[in-house]
Amino acid sequence: MKFSLVNIYKFRGVLLILVVLVFNTPYALSQSQQNDESKQTEAKKERGKRKKRKKKVRLPEIDLSHWKVTLPVTNDKGKPYEISPPEILDFASNEVAKPYMYIDSTKGAIVFHAMPTESKTKNTKYTRSELREQMVPGENNVNWTFKDGGYMKGKIQMDEVSRDSDGKYHRVIIMQIHGRLTNEQRDLIGEDDNNAPPILKIYWDKGKIRVKTKLLKNLNAQIPEILHEDAWDNDEGFNFEQEVGFRKFTLEVKVSDGKMVIILNGNEYKVYENIHMRKWGVFENYFKAGNYFQTRDKGAYAKVRFYELEVSH
Structure with a gap:
C-alpha cells in the first residue's frame, strides 16, 4: 500500500486526536484526582499523628517555686533528702528524686511515690514524698496564721496503693496544715525545734476522703500551756460521703480567723468553726501536699498523682 505525503499527514492528525481524547477521558482525570486525594489523605494522617504526639505530652499545672519536697531516702548526713527552691524546679532531672517524684507526661501529673524506708522525719515512724509550703522560697521561718488566712486547692488521684494483711488498702495522707512554733515560742x-501539731490531716482512706483535726483539752489554756503538743488531742475524724476510689477528685482547704473549711469536688463541705479553731490562732502554719504513707508494712507502697496544686494567702 502506497502512502502519499498527504495521507501520512492525515494519519498523524488522527493519532494526535486519539491521544488527546485518551488523556482527557474521565478515567484519566479520575486517576489524577485519586492521586491528589491520596496525597491529601496521607498529609491529613501525618498531621493527625503529629497532633496526637503533641497531645500525649502534657505537663501538670503546678508551680513549685514556693515548695520544698521531702523524699523517702536519706542524704549523706542520714537525714531525709530534701529539695528546696530553686533546685526543685528542675526535679525531673534529679537522679535521687526520679524514683519518688516524677512527671507522668501522658497524664499531665506529678507522681509522688513512697514506701517504708529508713528515712523518717522527726516525731514520726512513717516516710513521705511530700511538698512543704515555703512562703519565701528556701525559707522555713516565714509562715502564716489563721488570721492571715490561706487557701489550697488540688486535683488529685490515687494511682496505686498496696493492701495490708487483711486485704484492705493502706492509708495515705495527701494534704495537711501543719502547725509551727515561732522561735520565741520554742x-x-x-523545745529543741519549731514543730507543733498538725491542725489538719486529709487522708485517702480505702477509697474515701477522711479528715482529722485537733481539739484543745483544756479550753481555758493560755500561753505557754497551749503551745505544748500534749495540750491538744485528736478528734474522732470525719468521712466525706462521696467515694473517690481511684478516680480524679478535687480538694479545697479554706482557712480564715477561727474557721477551717474542707471541700470535696466542689459540692460536699466540712466546716470547723469553734473554740478549738479560735485557740489555734496562736500558732503559725504551713500547707503540705503529696504522699505521706501511713504504714511500715514490708513491701508496701503508694503512688499519688497531683494534676493541679495552688496556694494563696
Whole structure:
C-alpha cells in the first residue's frame, strides 16, 4: 500500500486526536484526582499523628517555686533528702528524686511515690514524698496564721496503693496544715525545734476522703500551756460521703480567723468553726501536699498523682 505525503499527514492528525481524547477521558482525570486525594489523605494522617504526639505530652499545672519536697531516702548526713527552691524546679532531672517524684507526661501529673524506708522525719515512724509550703522560697521561718488566712486547692488521684494483711488498702495522707512554733515560742517552752501539731490531716482512706483535726483539752489554756503538743488531742475524724476510689477528685482547704473549711469536688463541705479553731490562732502554719504513707508494712507502697496544686494567702 502506497502512502502519499498527504495521507501520512492525515494519519498523524488522527493519532494526535486519539491521544488527546485518551488523556482527557474521565478515567484519566479520575486517576489524577485519586492521586491528589491520596496525597491529601496521607498529609491529613501525618498531621493527625503529629497532633496526637503533641497531645500525649502534657505537663501538670503546678508551680513549685514556693515548695520544698521531702523524699523517702536519706542524704549523706542520714537525714531525709530534701529539695528546696530553686533546685526543685528542675526535679525531673534529679537522679535521687526520679524514683519518688516524677512527671507522668501522658497524664499531665506529678507522681509522688513512697514506701517504708529508713528515712523518717522527726516525731514520726512513717516516710513521705511530700511538698512543704515555703512562703519565701528556701525559707522555713516565714509562715502564716489563721488570721492571715490561706487557701489550697488540688486535683488529685490515687494511682496505686498496696493492701495490708487483711486485704484492705493502706492509708495515705495527701494534704495537711501543719502547725509551727515561732522561735520565741520554742524557747519559751524549752523545745529543741519549731514543730507543733498538725491542725489538719486529709487522708485517702480505702477509697474515701477522711479528715482529722485537733481539739484543745483544756479550753481555758493560755500561753505557754497551749503551745505544748500534749495540750491538744485528736478528734474522732470525719468521712466525706462521696467515694473517690481511684478516680480524679478535687480538694479545697479554706482557712480564715477561727474557721477551717474542707471541700470535696466542689459540692460536699466540712466546716470547723469553734473554740478549738479560735485557740489555734496562736500558732503559725504551713500547707503540705503529696504522699505521706501511713504504714511500715514490708513491701508496701503508694503512688499519688497531683494534676493541679495552688496556694494563696
